[in-house]
Amino acid sequence: MTGDVPPRDREPPRDREPPRDREPVRDREPGGAGEEAPPLRVLLAKVGLDGHDRGLRVVARVLRDHGFEVVFAGLRQSPEAIAAAVAQEDVDVVGVSMHNGAHLTLAPAVIEALRRAGLETPVVLGGIVPDVDVPRLKEAGVAAVLGPGASNEEVVATVAAAARRAR
Amino acid sequence: MADRRLWQEEYDRSPRRRAVFETMSGIPLEPVYGPEGAELPGQFPYTRGPYASMYRSRLWTMRQFAGFGTAEDTNRRFKDLLASGGNGLSTAFDMPTLLGRDSDDPLAKGEVGRAGVAVDTLADMETLFAGIDLGRVTTSMTINSAAAVVMAMYVAVGDRSGVARRELGGTIQNDILKEYQAQKEYVFPPRPSVRLVTDLIRFASAELPRWHPVSVSGYHIREAGSTAAQELAFTLANGFAYVEAATAAGLGVDEFAPRLSFFFNAHIDFFEEIAKYRAARRIYARWMRDRYGATDPRSMQLRFHTQTAGVSLTAQQPEVNLARVAIEALAGVLGGTQSLHTDSYDEALALPTEKAARLALRTQQVIAEETGVVHVADPLGGSWFVEALTDELERRAEDVFSHLLDVGSGSMLEGVLACIEDGWFCSEIADAAYRFQSKLASGDWVQVGVNGYTDGDDGQPPILYIDPSVEARQLEKLAAVKRARDDDAVRRCLERLAREAADPAVNLMPCLIDAAKCYVTVGEAMHALESVFGTWFERSFV
Numbered sequence: 001m002t003g004d005v006p007p008r009d010r011e012p013p014r015d016r017e018p019p020r021d022r023e024p025v026r027d028r029e030p031g032g033a034g035e036e037a038p039p040l041r042v043l044l045a046k047v048g049l050d051g052h053d054r055g056l057r058v059v060a061r062v063l064r065d066h067g068f069e070v071v072f073a074g075l076r077q078s079p080e081a082i083a084a085a086v087a088q089e090d091v092d093v094v095g096v097s098m099h100n101g102a103h104l105t106l107a108p109a110v111i112e113a114l115r116r117a118g119l120e121t122p123v124v125l126g127g128i129v130p131d132v133d134v135p136r137l138k139e140a141g142v143a144a145v146l147g148p149g150a151s152n153e154e155v156v157a158t159v160a161a162a163a164r165r166a167r
Numbered sequence: 168m169a170d171r172r173l174w175q176e177e178y179d180r181s182p183r184r185r186a187v188f189e190t191m192s193g194i195p196l197e198p199v200y201g202p203e204g205a206e207l208p209g210q211f212p213y214t215r216g217p218y219a220s221m222y223r224s225r226l227w228t229m230r231q232f233a234g235f236g237t238a239e240d241t242n243r244r245f246k247d248l249l250a251s252g253g254n255g256l257s258t259a260f261d262m263p264t265l266l267g268r269d270s271d272d273p274l275a276k277g278e279v280g281r282a283g284v285a286v287d288t289l290a291d292m293e294t295l296f297a298g299i300d301l302g303r304v305t306t307s308m309t310i311n312s313a314a315a316v317v318m319a320m321y322v323a324v325g326d327r328s329g330v331a332r333r334e335l336g337g338t339i340q341n342d343i344l345k346e347y348q349a350q351k352e353y354v355f356p357p358r359p360s361v362r363l364v365t366d367l368i369r370f371a372s373a374e375l376p377r378w379h380p381v382s383v384s385g386y387h388i389r390e391a392g393s394t395a396a397q398e399l400a401f402t403l404a405n406g407f408a409y410v411e412a413a414t415a416a417g418l419g420v421d422e423f424a425p426r427l428s429f430f431f432n433a434h435i436d437f438f439e440e441i442a443k444y445r446a447a448r449r450i451y452a453r454w455m456r457d458r459y460g461a462t463d464p465r466s467m468q469l470r471f472h473t474q475t476a477g478v479s480l481t482a483q484q485p486e487v488n489l490a491r492v493a494i495e496a497l498a499g500v501l502g503g504t505q506s507l508h509t510d511s512y513d514e515a516l517a518l519p520t521e522k523a524a525r526l527a528l529r530t531q532q533v534i535a536e537e538t539g540v541v542h543v544a545d546p547l548g549g550s551w552f553v554e555a556l557t558d559e560l561e562r563r564a565e566d567v568f569s570h571l572l573d574v575g576s577g578s579m580l581e582g583v584l585a586c587i588e589d590g591w592f593c594s595e596i597a598d599a600a601y602r603f604q605s606k607l608a609s610g611d612w613v614q615v616g617v618n619g620y621t622d623g624d625d626g627q628p629p630i631l632y633i634d635p636s637v638e639a640r641q642l643e644k645l646a647a648v649k650r651a652r653d654d655d656a657v658r659r660c661l662e663r664l665a666r667e668a669a670d671p672a673v674n675l676m677p678c679l680i681d682a683a684k685c686y687v688t689v690g691e692a693m694h695a696l697e698s699v700f701g702t703w704f705e706r707s708f709v
Contacts, residue, residue, distance in 0.1 A: 048278055049262040051351030054392045054478070057597045058604045074705070075351055078274060100262055101518065101633065105277030128482075130516050131627050148482040148515045149617040152608045 040163045041091040045073040045082050047110060050100035055126060055148075059095065059155055066156045079106070079113035086114060086121050093143075093163035098127040108140040122162040126150070174199075174207040177219035184223060188542045198223055199544040208503075208544040212452035214445050214557065215545035216503040217468035222541035227499075228506035229531045230472065231524060232257045232309065236637045237644070238294035241284040245299060256337075257307040258295070259283030260317070265352050267313035267693030270641045280637035282518065287645045287690070289683045292320040293327070302330040305377075306337035312354040314341040315363045316692045319679035322375075326680075336377035338428060341367055342384045344405040344583055347705065348592035349391035354693060357584050359700035362671060364409060365416045370676035372423050379426045381409055382472065389432035390478045392600025395443045396560055398432060400567035401592060403450055404583055407568075410459050411580040420459050424466035433495040433502075434476040440495070441547055442556035444471070444502030450561055473499035474508040480515045484616035484624050488512035493530050500534050501547055507531055517630040590706045645688070652686040660685050661695045668699040 044060050046053055053075060064070045071089045073082065086094055096110055107125050114121055122143035129137070134145050143162040146155060178198060188196045198220060199208055206212070209219030218224065235241065245256050261283040263275035269287050270279045279285050286292060296306075301324065310317050318339050325335050343360040346353045353360065364381060371380035385402030393401065406427065413423050429447065433440055451469035455461040475495040480488045489512045496509050509527040511519030519527070535541060547553045568579070575582025586592055606612035613619040660682040667673040675696075682692055 048276075049266050049268070049274060049352075050278075051346075053351055054390070054597075054600050058392075058600055061597075061601050062604070076274070100278055101281045102277035109276070128515065128517065130630050132630075149614070151618065152604070 037167070039067055039069050040093065040160060041069040041071065041089065042093050042095055042159060042163065043071045043073055043082070043086055043089055043091040044095045044097070045077040045085070046075045047077055047079065047082065047096050047098060047106045048100055048102055049076060050098060050102075051075060052099035052127075053097070055099075056095075056097040059097075059126065062152045062155055063095075063159060066152075068159070079109040082110055083113040083117040083119060086119055087117055091121065092166060093159055094121055094123045095159060096123060096125055098125065098129070101128070103127065103129050104133060104136060107137055107142050111141040120166065122166045124159055124162050126155075170210065171203070171207065174210050174219050177209050181218065181220040181224045183220070184225060186223075186542075188223065190539060196542045198542075199548075200546075201549055205549065211456070211464070211467065212449045213468050214449040215548045217448065217470050217505075219544075221503060221544035222500075223544075226535050226541060227504050228255060229528060229535075230255055230257055230307065230506045230508055231528055232259055232307075232474075232508050235259070235282075235284065235518070235633060236280045237641055238284055238286065238291040240280075240637075242295050242297055242299075245295075249299065249304065254303070255305050255307065256299075258309065260308075260310050261285045262352075264317070264689060265310055265313065267316065267354050267689055269688045269690030270638070270645050272690055277638075279641050281633050285637070285641045286317065286320070287641070287688050288648050288686045289320050289323055290644070290648045290686065292317075292324050292683075296321075296324050300330070301325045301328065302334035304336075308337065308339045311340055311343050311346050311350075312352055312360070313689055313693055314339050314343075315367050315675060316679055316683075316689050318367055319676060320683040320689075322676075322680050323683040327684075332374045333376055335375055338379040338382055339367070340382045340384060340430070342381055342405065342409075342430075344408060344587065345384050345387050345402070347587040347703070348388055348401060348405075349393070349596060350387035351705070353703050353705075355697060355700040356703045357587050359668075359696075360703075361408075361412050361580070361584070363675065363696075365412045366674045366676055368409070368413045368423050369416055369418060369674055371426070372418055379428050380423070382428050382430050383409065384430040386430050386432045386474050388596065389434060389476065391596050392478075392603065393596045394599050395434065395436065395439045396563040397567070397595060397599060399443050399447055399450075399560055400564035402429065402431070403447060403454070403564060404568060404571050404579055406451070407454060407459075408580040408583040410455070411578060414459070415580075420455070420461045421463040421466050424455060424459075424461055425463060428505075429469055429471035431471050431473055431499075431504075432476050433473045433499040433504075433507075435479045435491055435495060437494060437498050438547075438553055438556060439560075440498040441502045442553055442560050444473075444499075444504065445545070445548075445553070445557045446560040446564065447471070448503075449557070450564055470505045472506040472508070473502070473504040475499070475510045477510050477514055480510060480512070481614060481616050482515040482627075483621065485512050485516060485628060487616055488515070489526060489530070492527060493533070496530055497534055497538075497540070500540060501545075503545060513628060513630055516627055518633070520629060520631045523628075593705065648686055649688075656685040657687050657691070660687050661691060664692060664695040665699050668696050 044056055060070050060072050073085050124144045125142050126146040129145050144158045206214050208216030208221055261280050262278040264286045268275050270285050341364055343364055368380045371378045383406040385398040388401050389398040448469045452467040455467045461467050475492045479491055492509050499507050509530050511523035511527045513523045571582030574585045664678050667678050
């Protein structure tokens with residue numbers, strides 16, 4: 001029946017749909033009267049081999065509906081691939097999702113890869129992360145951690161705050 | 168119309184469990200209730216259960232899924248289980264093994280031995296089952312992309328320890344279609360992957376008569392965010408796709424269908440779940456008989472494993488999950504499941520602790536021993552509500568089947584493949600997940616402890632930690648195996664594998680078994696196949 005499918009190019013396709021529905025989240029200078037900054041851009045990725053992408057997909061839609069520009073890198077991204085995509089897409093913040101218990105290894109690896117690429121883009125981590133691991137993750141440079149049951153408002157506020165601190 | 172006489176004969180023939188079938192007040196109970204002419208369990212279309220006597224003959228199997236660390240660690244756990252009277256082993260593999268990557272693969276870093284046991288070569292499988300008579304236990308292996316490679320290793324372990332292949336009993340999940348739709352543990356594109364599934368079905372039909380070569384799984388579809396109606400429809404469609412693939416490969420439907428099994432979710436919407444299981448049995452029986460020409464009743468009886476919904480568990484006030492799991496497990500039992508895994512209350516936090524896993528098992532034992540719900544088959548059959556929900560779920564599933572057959576020009580296999588390739592399943596599931604999240608956000612759905620009743624969250628209970636030295640130990644073991652093996656033999660095996668993969672008429676199982684015996688790694692075998700089959704990337708979308 002098969003055996004005739006050629007290997008594909010390794011670069012996964014990325015989605016770059018424009019924001020819709022609401023006014024974009026814009027970065028205003030405190031008290032500033034004039035120039036509006038462009039909408040915040042966020043790259044969303046799963047790191048490692050873990051395929052649980054329900055949360056990441058829901059977060060992508062929530063952020064997009066709240067005016068973010070979402071670059072959806074999707075599954076099985078290595079730390080290096082994430083750093084390369086961040087550089088190429090010029091995003092304000094990275095959201096990585098992990099449900100594989102490997103966050104203490106892989107989240108610091110993402111931050112390390114960004115630093116090696118000369119980037120200081122803030123990283124927000126989502127997924128199954130025990131409370132006791134959060135201080136170590138923060139120490140390693142993770143900007144914020146969003147656990148199961150985080151509300152849409154928390155997700156939007158946390159990602160926006162991390163992005164704005166960096167801008 | 169069901170024939171009560173046939174039911175009675177089958178009921179009388181079946182064995183009886185040691186139990187008193189009466190209420191606490193001493194009211195004697197019939198094995199099943201209903202008016203003259205009502206559907207009956209064990210009778211076509213099996214809406215009320217696959218067997219006439221259901222739990223009066225045998226309770227469901229309490230099959231708790233576990234695996235961690237190295238093969239030595241899991242082997243010790245297996246032996247404990249067997250020593251305490253168990254006879255069914257259930258193996259969880261780590262993520263790298265599930266995806267056909269060796270422990271020394273750069274992408275495996277941090278995940279070796281973490282969510283299951285790490286298997287790189289036959290040496291690990293030999294350790295995993297050391298001292299266990301594979302002719303006397305049944306083994307369930309939850310693996311999909313690398314299923315054929317790992318199954319070949321299991322057969323090789325049996326061959327080496329002198330167990331006849333016909334004695335090997337167990338189940339391998341080997342359901343690749345739902346990987347593209349939901350769980351996302353795919354490697355190759357769908358078509359060559361379906362060929363591997365079919366090769367394993369053919370091999371099992373010829374050589375492993377006690378083996379269940381596919382467990383068609385809705386569980387992961389539901390966890391990824393689908394509704395119950397979608398879980399039902401997509402899972403059965405996948406099952407029908409495998410039936411078409413196996414018959415296209417030359418097997419008669421009654422040669423393999425009796426050993427197909429299913430795996431469903433038990434979520435929190437109690438009556439809809441029960442109606443889902445009932446509808447699944449009825450649809451399957453009709454399709455297998457009327458569309459696929461099955462004549463053996465066992466080919467028409469849908470048998471299924473159930474697991475409570477991991478995604479329904481909350482990290483907030485985690486002890487409340489004990490109540491959720493009990494309700495979900497009860498739905499599975501009232502729906503007539505053949506085996507059940509109850510989730511542990513701490514699974515939204517980490518892998519379960521031993522105490523949490525024990526409480527989960529105790530929950531099943533309370534249902535089995537104390538509630539009395541096991542005395543009567545399909546106790547909700549005849550409820551106007553449950554019967555109406557059963558009919559409605561069946562109708563909705565038939566709508567999905569029509570769509571898929573339409574897309575596939577009359578072929579369910581082609582319809583499913585086309586709807587994987589264009590992302591239809593993924594977007595249907597993601598839409599449903601987002602609708603649910605929106606209900607949570609608006610408060611239209613109240614989840615206790617999350618968006619309602621949030622006071623009293625006393626922080627997290629103790630959680631399980633995996634020893635980080637597992638990865639280092641596994642890497643050492645793999646390096647030692649690679650040093651000791653015959654490199655020329657390995658190279659010849661891999662060349663043969665690539666050659667045979669290019670010919671769709673060849674069954675790859677014999678070559679994979681030979682490769683296993685030469686200590687070809689899982690990653691090497693998968694890479695050789697990938698060089699021919701290609702790699703799958705899903706269309707990303709939001």
